Amino acid sequence: MLNSTVVGRVEVTPELLILRVRPDAGVPDFLPGQYVALGLPGSAPRWDKAEPEGQEPASDKLIKRAYSIGSSPEQKEYLEFYIAILPSGSLTSRLSVLKEGDRVFCQPKVAGTFTLEHVPEEKNLVLVSTGTGLAPFMSMVRTSSTWKAQRRITVVHGVRYPGDFAYAEELCELSSSTQRLDYLPIASRAPQDWDGKKGRVQRLLEDGFLRVDPARDHVFLCGNPAMIEDLEALLYRQGFTVHSKKAEGNLHVEKYW
Ligand SMILES: Cc1cc2nc3c(=O)[nH]c(=O)nc-3n(C[C@H](O)[C@H](O)[C@H](O)COP(=O)(O)OP(=O)(O)OC[C@H]3O[C@@H](n4cnc5c(N)ncnc54)[C@H](O)[C@@H]3O)c2cc1C
Structure with missing residues (x-):
């Protein structure tokens, strides 16, 4: 289930995190502007400033959300993400405590049409x-x-x-x-x-x-x-x-x- 490793983390502020993740299968091909889903199980620890969850997710259930890729597809070491940590958030309150070497789910399939594909060269x-x-x-x-x-x-x-x-x-x-x-x-x-x-x-x-x-x-x-x-x-x-x-x-x- 957890198919990737955290290889870097930069805490811009306590509520803004740059996370670098290396998928076991290698960095997939993608276009700048696309996104993947990251995920952690309900059992993953939460930020100590997190607000209580309305309904606690099942411990074995993967909580998944979409994140735009911030790194270039030319860079094959890791995928970089820039993440706002929400004290009430299900996933971000768990992503916030990840450290180097921790495991995380990163959807192998890249998605999204927010790309430069249809922008003419001269624009x-x-x-x-x-x-x-x-x-x-x-x-x-x-x-x-x-x-x-x-x-x-x-x-x-x-x-x-x-x-x-x-x-x-x-x-x-x-x-x-x-x-x-x-x-x-x-x-x-x-x-x-x-x-x-x-x-x-x-x-x-x-x-x-x-x-x-x-x-x-x-x-x-x-x-x-x-x-x-x-x-x-x-x-x-x-x-x-x-x-x-x-x-x-x-x-x-x-x-x-
Ligand atoms: C295509 C796509 C790409 C995305 N890429 C990124 C990304 O690169 N970085 C990133 O930080 N987020 C990104 N998001 C948002 C991300 O998917 C999650 O919604 C967000 O991280 C909250 O997840 P959570 O489980 O912690 O919160 P949840 O428990 O799911 O709560 C979500 C609620 O929090 C609010 N919310 C969501 N995001 C924010 C925010 N940034 N600021 C204030 N309120 C918010 C909304 O009201 C939303 O309904 C993207 C979303 C989409 C659809």
Whole structure:
């Protein structure tokens, strides 16, 4: 049942965890933006700050949830995940106590259509995330095929507190080394004296700080459903159309709950 080993863990904050997992069968092929299910049995220990569970899961039952892959498919050592730990959560309150060497279930089958497959080479990418919704975009920017010759990439990351900016260093480095990536971090609950951008992600577009053009850009939205719904409405008004299996579009969405 548990077919993978934890090979790394970085605690960004007590409620934000980067977990690296090596499947026994090796890292599967996947496209940046796809996800797999991780799982642990009900008997697995929970975080000491976890809230009591309404109904305790059966000890032998595997609790499974979907997680976007944050690593690049070019990297074959492990799959990386960026996970928000919810004190009331069934699985995340158990994932939070995993340490190197522990065993975990990782679904061998990779899934998802939130990928760059249908984005023409000449289009720019505007990758907008809240919280751990940054994960699929890390996979994209870490992968060489994303970097088409003339393409510009904008990564927007909205969080609550400035301490929640996981991957800031890597994104700043990519921005200066490629000169083709704009990294826009924004914090909604930053202290008064913080000198970064303050507010919700929506504000960047509403205020015109971030300008997008349906003729030039493909926009990807990932994370909190409220942010996605607000921005979908705003982007429809600007002429964007949602991408689906049935109809090609320039607006791609992945809601986490
Ligand atoms: C395609 C897909 C990819 C996903 N990728 C990721 C990922 O990369 N990283 C990640 O952290 N999560 C991701 N999720 C969410 C993840 O699958 C779980 O829903 C989440 O980890 C909660 O699981 P849980 O068992 O701890 O909570 P549960 O006991 O299942 O409780 C779930 C409830 O918690 C709330 N909730 C879920 N996620 C959050 C959140 N981030 N913040 C606040 N409230 C939340 C919702 O109300 C939801 O109904 C993804 C979801 C989908 C559908």
